[in-house]
Amino acid sequence: MIDHVQLAIRYGRIYSLMHRVLDRRMVAEGASLARTKMLHYIANNAPVRAADVAEWFDLAPRTVTQAIDTMERDALVIRVPDLVDRRAKRLDITDKGRQVLRQTEPLRRELIEQAFSLLTEEDFGDFARILDRLELALETRVETGPGAGSIGGRTGA
Template sequence: MRNILRREYPVGEQWILGIFQTYREVNQAFFQLLSKAASKHKLTALQLIVLRVLREHPEIRLTELAEKLNLGNSTTSGIVDRMVKASLVERERTKQDRRAMTLTLTDKGMELWRETDATRLNLLRPLLDLPEDDQRELERIQQDVLRILRQSREEA
């Protein structure tokens, strides 16, 4: 891969593509660990993410949940349907609009979130083996990269 990049792209662009590839690999590794943590509790990775979002945003509407998951409403609705059947999530009609529904975690869903979150954090704990200075530097660089990419996105 590196040889192909050297021939096709100038040095600066090679570096950008290398960073992009590294972020993709890190993202894939995180998702694989998330999937592993979820499967230990008989969940999918997306269901685990739904638990987290509902924990952070109680009484969220389906459309808002779909936006946070970057999924369509019908896909999100299918995930929620299965979680309602498993007694992890409740749908409630809003008082302002009887047609609208909000989603909340049940007690069972909240307990499962706590268990899966502990499993997930345990799987990620080896990251703490990085020296503290490297942890701080990585966080600083990531925040800079995010700031630059967000600015680029807004300008595009």
């Protein structure tokens, strides 16, 4: 019998291990994984509200504000006026921020390649389908709140 809890623990452990290895390698290069992830989000969604960043990463607004203040001080992001709400500010990435992303991208890609190159094409396809099913289950059953069903059931995907 498959133990779902143990499988979930292993999945989390692998994710955490990849995260720790990448963070250590970035720190050795003078970068930060947390900062890089936030810069990626801002770059891909700019101009973005700080509240959107906090929601995406499930962080307290104060934590995000402190991180953004530091990135702004380091000239990685800039606060720009919100075109809809004149009182509000949005975040955009600077050229220096883009340069930081370009410098850290090879480390990220190398780690991903090392981890996933062990999979055959068939393994990779199976894994992608499994992730699709897990994502669908989480989005439709967990995100919709109480009474939406349990994660343990099967999906039609």
